[in-house]
Amino acid sequence: MKEILIDLRQISKVYDTDKVPVHALRNVDLQINHNEYVSIMGPSGSGKSTLMNIIGCLDTPTEGSYLLEGAEVHTMDDNTLAKIRNKKIGFVFQTFNLLPRASALHNVELPLIYSGLSSQERKKQAERALDKVKLSHRKDHNPNELSGGQRQRVAIARALVNDPSLLLADEPTGNLDSETGADIMELFDDLHRNGNTILMVTHEEHIAAHAKRTIHILDGEIAQDNSE
């Protein structure tokens, strides 16, 4: 039986910019199960980033309900949301978003610090995560000593280290050349095969093609939802 991981019902997001309300999302309904591999596509301004932020618990919807593994995210305060992000969600960003003056290992350890693990335990888990992305040999290097692809691997290791329910990737290959991008996508495919749930925002068809399900967003609404 398939378990529902993400359950969005009638989600709307309205921004009050310059007194003109902007509807970023309109009544979106979306369910994603455990171990799905989903890509979200859409032109800029379509609302895909907003959807991604709400799913990633960085933002809250103006209306509607969001259940993440049964927990009512739409009623949570800032601190609870931070804890949910820490435990259940791993972010991978287009610009990597690593701390520049910290080693790869320390970057990967960071989420574990916020979950309050002892430094020994942190080190062990962070090394294991770096091993998964095949970067153990570079663990003591700072991001500026790493290539783009290596940086993204560190970011993926950081996203994986807390063993999250959901891996959220925002244009993960956007800042990489096509060859490195392909490597990273291979890594995502592997992670999916090993049981991870992946949700990826992209505007590139061939990247989206890695996913088993593609959702098209247009003007804040789901325009298309294709499964293979």
Next chain:
Amino acid sequence: MLAWLIKLKENIVIAVKALKQHKMRSVLTTLGIIIGVLTVVSVASIISGLNKGFKDKLSFLGSNTLYIQKYPWMTHGEWYKYRNRPDLNMNNYEYLREHTNSEEVVIAPSVSSHREVKFDGNSLTDVPINGVTKESEVVSNMVIEEGRFFTNLEIDRRKNRAVIGYAIKEKLFENKSPIGKRIKIDGNSFYVIGVMEKKGKFLGNNFDINAYIPVGSFFKNFGYHRSISIEAKVLDAANLKPVKEKLRYLMRFARGLKPGAEDNFSINQQETIQQQYDSLTSGLYTAAIGIGTLALLVGGIGIMNIMLVSVTERQKEIGIRKAIGATNRIISFQFLVESVIICSLGGMIALLLSYFVAIGIQAATPFPASIPIWSIFMGLGFSWFVGIFFGLYPAHQAAKLDPIESLHYE
């Protein structure tokens, strides 16, 4: 709890890293804190040094001793008011002694004059020569180290005998025993019968350069027309007030004052000096705390400013940390820790500097200086307080940053 300690440790590491990255900026930022803490701690160290010296030395005056004199100690600039008072004389002293109980109060005359003292080619000029009685030994806490004090007979017969201070022995006798030797005071011959115990120096006065001779001998050799003062040591401190009143009454009687006439003498006591001293030091403290507070305020504003800059510079970092699970509280805690660390750094630099200031004062002035323990805690406490107080606003600003906007901040 453990989780908080882990986060505290991480925050300290982050803060130290951030400070190392901007060494010059960090030091400049703490300048206000340094000046503030330095001022307060230095003044505290000077005053505590003074206190130590002052209270020690003041005790030679004896807290139970009343000084009956022509002038009050604190004239408040109006000394001329007391100029026409008649001098105190030996008759006044005799009268007081006859009418008081020696088990309650011991009374001695005090008269002195600066003279030259010579022995065997060595000489000392400007030595205070004090006329004393048997009672002076008790009243002035005289302790004989070598030889003996005067006998009643020597006092009554106005003998040319002398007890000398420790420094006179050192200087005139090159530390050989002076007992039984003959010294010349202003050309008059005196037998040395005793040497006083060493008393030490304070504020440029050397109490060991003093010589004592029977009061009668004093008048005989140096002239009878002198104003004296009378020292009265009250044996039980609890009686200080009634005895003072009694002495005042007796003095009025001895000097033939009519009822209603103003006293034409003053009864002084150590407390007067103590009060004056306390008001001086409390004035100094107030000034130091004023300057210190001002500097800390300026320093605190500097800290707040630099922390706000730091929050802006690290907005992206804040966004990243929030995205991966740092709560608002953790973020504000991080910046608060950083602010407290900058301030503690300033506080510690200031304490180090004030140590050198204390050493410098000790070396350059006659004032002793010591850093009291409480001022160290106060200095650190102040700097922590400033760190927390002025760090709160920037920390709050950091905590309330929107994670999404911060992530996209370049």
